[in-house]
Amino acid sequence: MNKLGVRGFARNFVAKRRKYIDFLLIFREFLIDYRRYLTHGVPEHNMELRLSPKFLEMQTIMDIHSVEKGLSLRETRHPFGAEVIGRLTTELANAPSDFYWKKDLEDSKKALMLWNEEKLKSEQVVVQMKRNPEDVKHPGPSILETRHSVRSFDCDLPVPDEILIEAVRVAYFAPSVCNRQAWNVIFAKADETKNSLLALQNGNSGFSGIPVVGVITVDISLFTGAGERNQPWIDGGIFAMSLSVALHGMGLGSCLLNTSVRNNYSDKIREIADIPDGHLIISMMAIGFSDVEYMKAKSSRRDVKDVLKFL
Ligand SMILES: Cc1cc2nc3c(=O)[nH]c(=O)nc-3n(C[C@H](O)[C@H](O)[C@H](O)COP(=O)(O)O)c2cc1C
Structure with missing residues (x-):
């Protein structure tokens, strides 16, 4: 206090107080966000909560996705998805008749079996695509x-x-x-x-x-x-x-x-x-719809060179 003088002390106090206010405000927001995620996100290790309808839907989407993704790869493993096929079977057995993902569930289960048994990729779940070789030379406007x-x-x-x-x-x-x-x-x-x-x-x-x-x-x-x-x-x-x-x-x-x-x-x-x-x-x-005539901000962009590196 002696060294700082009254003014220095006051300035120091105000500067620190602001820092503490920021700290407390951010910490408070963290706690609220933490509570929300903890309450509504699906816990990884609580098996009981993992049986909620929302979680089961999420698991279904992820299982469908893992079949589609696996089959879309050039070097698809053969066979694959031993665990997934078990889950797909259960998900199908438990799905209500109006379940939104039912058709995708059926298709992905059949597709996985077709792949594992006959090494064929089902068009129900993967689509053959073709890139125009010219696109490399003349990329279109975005x-x-x-x-x-x-x-x-x-x-x-x-x-x-x-x-x-x-x-x-x-x-x-x-x-x-x-x-x-x-x-x-x-x-x-x-x-x-x-x-x-x-x-x-x-x-x-x-x-x-x-x-x-x-x-x-x-x-x-x-x-x-x-x-x-x-x-x-x-x-x-x-x-x-x-x-x-x-x-x-x-x-x-x-x-x-x-x-x-x-x-x-x-x-x-x-x-x-x-x-x-x-x-x-x-x-x-x-x-x-915009006005027929209106101003748009120029909004210049950074130079790509400054934000990009190749390794
Ligand atoms: C998450 C987000 C929030 C934004 N909020 C506002 C806003 O509150 N008011 C506003 O005028 N523009 C807002 N913008 C628009 C940006 O200012 C604008 O995208 C940026 O300046 C680039 O310009 P452009 O969108 O015309 O290319 C927001 C943009 C993003 C991505």
Whole structure:
């Protein structure tokens, strides 16, 4: 105190206090996220909880995927999948008649047996593809280059539900870990809901005429164990991008709206959009037809040389 003087002490105290506040806030958020993942994610070692319907669906998707993936490889092991075929059999036996994955389950079980018994690959689960050799010399333009964030929308041009549904169907072609597809989308079109959601997001001021606000969420109950704790965020980010590219491909504009917020904010979003506790909120998105004329930000990109290395 003597050495620092009163002012120095005060400055030191304020600087440290800020550091401790940051520490406590981040720690608090970690605890809330930890509780959510622990409650809704599937534990790796608790066999009882691994029998939940959600987990069984996840296991089914992963088993179907392991057959399809195995058969898509150039050097498929022969035979393979001794454990998988046992699980597929049980999954099929237990599947209700209207189980969404039933046909894929049957196809993958038959395909695995066909491979193991006759070394033939079933076209029900793998598709022969052919690359155009010319593509190496003349790569085509990418749709990614023409997408950009749109912030000025034509509020007089409503977006038909069929277009939004089709965009989600297309976005579902996004890759996900073991084909988990844990994504959910909410589209808010009613003014009151839209405005309440936008009021909780701090990057949309000055946007004009947003016809639809999307909210992308990921269901944690399709992920398991400590290793996958961050996977929902990764899969969710990939899907968010897919949705924006799908919308762009269909002539709509969009802008992702940063929803990296503290849990007290996301709880309010949960309440408005009726999002279950077991879903992570990945991002909101402004969606609509752009104004006929509008400005887009230049948004220069980094020089590829600075971010890329070949080993
Ligand atoms: C997760 C995420 C959140 C974003 N949030 C906002 C936002 O809140 N407001 C906004 O105007 N733009 C937002 N953007 C758009 C970025 O600013 C934009 O993608 C970036 O500047 C590149 O420009 P472009 O999308 O036109 O290529 C967001 C983008 C991402 C990926």
